[in-house]
Amino acid sequence: MDWPHRFLTLDDWAELPETPEFHVEVVEGVLVVSPRPLFVHQRAVNRLTYWLDEKLPAGYSALNEAEMVVADVPLTVRVPDVIVVENAVVQAHTARCHAADVRLAVEVISEGSRRTDRVTKFSEYAEAGIEHYWIVDLAPPVSMVRYRLSEDDYEDFGEQSGRVEAEFAGKSLEFDLNALTPHADEV
Template identity: 40%
Template sequence: MSLPLSTTWPGHLLDLAEWAALPEDTSRRVELAEGVLQVAPKPIPLHQRIVVRLVNQLDAGADGRWAAFADVEVVIEDAPAATVRAPDVVLVPPDLSVTVPRWDAREVMAAVEVLLPGSRRLDRIVKFHEYADAGIPVYLLVEATDDGVELTEFVLVEGAYQQVAVHRGTAALRLGVTLDLAALA
């Protein structure tokens, strides 16, 4: 069953319970921003390749410190007009339950977004501030360029993200893992 695309549906801002009650829709990417459904097409194959390979590298380098997951729901704000995002990749503690439908942002150690044409502003500005406000300690932005894959690393300092590095080729992250960026694409 697909989500309705009518501009009049549902006619009000959604809370977390209403979000959870929506039918599953795997044909599009759906998030909730301050109670408003945001629907986007599924990512292009290059994006999917980068995400899968990134999850594999992060899992391989975890040494039991985290578990990496792709495209899972993270509750940014549980309010009458809720915000639920689906970062491309999240790192969570390894003992966190994997049977829950979504995690609270306070449980997320790092969020990763892979930039796409059409998501750059959302990922660089909107999610950048939402994830910081929610207290996610690390934010990574990954972008495929003509020169290869670039990763920009941000850490949370006093409630705001500060850029700590821009990586090309390999990325020795402050999380204690080194990524082969060239192998992502």
């Protein structure tokens, strides 16, 4: 594959071929390529996306691995594990959305993403104005840290494990983090 030898633009990004064997993002015009997450990670993302989509207030949709433009110049395109947007964004039939359209971004930590999810994306998402940011860690015990934007920075709502309750758009959402990973009898 012939990769561009310059800082990428959104047009360059759109012209890149799909690479199902890699996770690809652009950070300040630079292509960032990493291995696809393990199946247990993908299963957790699918379960969380489904659960959120079923529980969200009317008018919102959860999507997994959707492209999100964080900044146009220099170009930063992130592909969060899960995003929540208003239904109108989905109905627009576009290939990607802008961070301004995202109300919640969720990252599930995978091997090699801990610092990126907890530091880099944390600051990028706050600067972009994403109201809610959740970080899920599948290492036992499965846990989640929830953040909510307060002025220009995220307020930490603490780390939770087991059954959790989170507020989104005035609705209380409850679920069991342990259900994101396979149980011993499923292995």
